[in-house]
Amino acid sequence: MKDKVNQMFKDKLFLVVLVLGLLTLVAAAGIITVQRGRGTEANPYLEMPQQEMIAEETPEGTLSADSSEKREEVPETARQEEAIAANPNREDDLAAEAGAGQGAAQALVLDFTDTSRMLWPVRGNVILDYSMDKTIYFPTLDQYKCNPGIVIQSDVSTPVEAPANARVLEVGTNEEIGNYVVMDLGNDYAVTCGQLKEITAVQGEYLTKGQILGYVAEPTKYYSVEGVNVFLEMRHQGETVDPLDYME
Numbered sequence: 001m002k003d004k005v006n007q008m009f010k011d012k013l014f015l016v017v018l019v020l021g022l023l024t025l026v027a028a029a030g031i032i033t034v035q036r037g038r039g040t041e042a043n044p045y046l047e048m049p050q051q052e053m054i055a056e057e058t059p060e061g062t063l064s065a066d067s068s069e070k071r072e073e074v075p076e077t078a079r080q081e082e083a084i085a086a087n088p089n090r091e092d093d094l095a096a097e098a099g100a101g102q103g104a105a106q107a108l109v110l111d112f113t114d115t116s117r118m119l120w121p122v123r124g125n126v127i128l129d130y131s132m133d134k135t136i137y138f139p140t141l142d143q144y145k146c147n148p149g150i151v152i153q154s155d156v157s158t159p160v161e162a163p164a165n166a167r168v169l170e171v172g173t174n175e176e177i178g179n180y181v182v183m184d185l186g187n188d189y190a191v192t193c194g195q196l197k198e199i200t201a202v203q204g205e206y207l208t209k210g211q212i213l214g215y216v217a218e219p220t221k222y223y224s225v226e227g228v229n230v231f232l233e234m235r236h237q238g239e240t241v242d243p244l245d246y247m248e
Helices: 002-037 051-056 065-086 090-097
Strands: 126-128 131-138 143-147 149-153 159-161 166-174 178-186 189-197 212-216 229-236 239-241
Touching: 143 149, 178 212
Parallel strands: none
Antiparallel strands: 126 149, 131 143, 149 229, 159 212, 166 178, 178 189, 189 212, 189 229, 229 239
């Protein structure tokens, strides 16, 4: 009898342990399932973002990986602004260095001599000759006087060409020859073209031979009878000379 009781007790204890074990497994499985469902399963490894993602997701206001050039440009711009503030004329120098404006024109070697020959600024008949040793008749003025240049017949809006390689000394206007351009040819030779409009040349600019410097204008009141023309005067060492002696 005692043996039977001990056997039954052992059987019940086994069943209790078995049930407790099953309950423990079920509980553990449920906890794991709940954690996975909530997405809280921990990843033991730290995931580093890819380099491309870092550049694309950079917060606004900061520089991305491919913007290093911008970081380098800022100091240079600041230095230029400081230089301009210290010297206002520096701004013009920077523009010239960048190839802008009249400073961008390449300097020419000006070497006009007594054997050099000039282009005609316009093609046309000479209606008033150079005359400084005697007087000639001016129809509009109805008087005789000396003429320091030549007057070349032309048409309004005809392009006027630089007669030789030159540097523009002056762009101005006066009552007699209207708008004009004075050019240095080198070796103390200079020419003046008058009766112009829409002048494209600017003071200090270098012009190549044949380059357009402006266009023919209506004549001033001093040449209304002679008609549309270009006035051409030439000087050597400050003295007027006959332009025709140097024309092609």
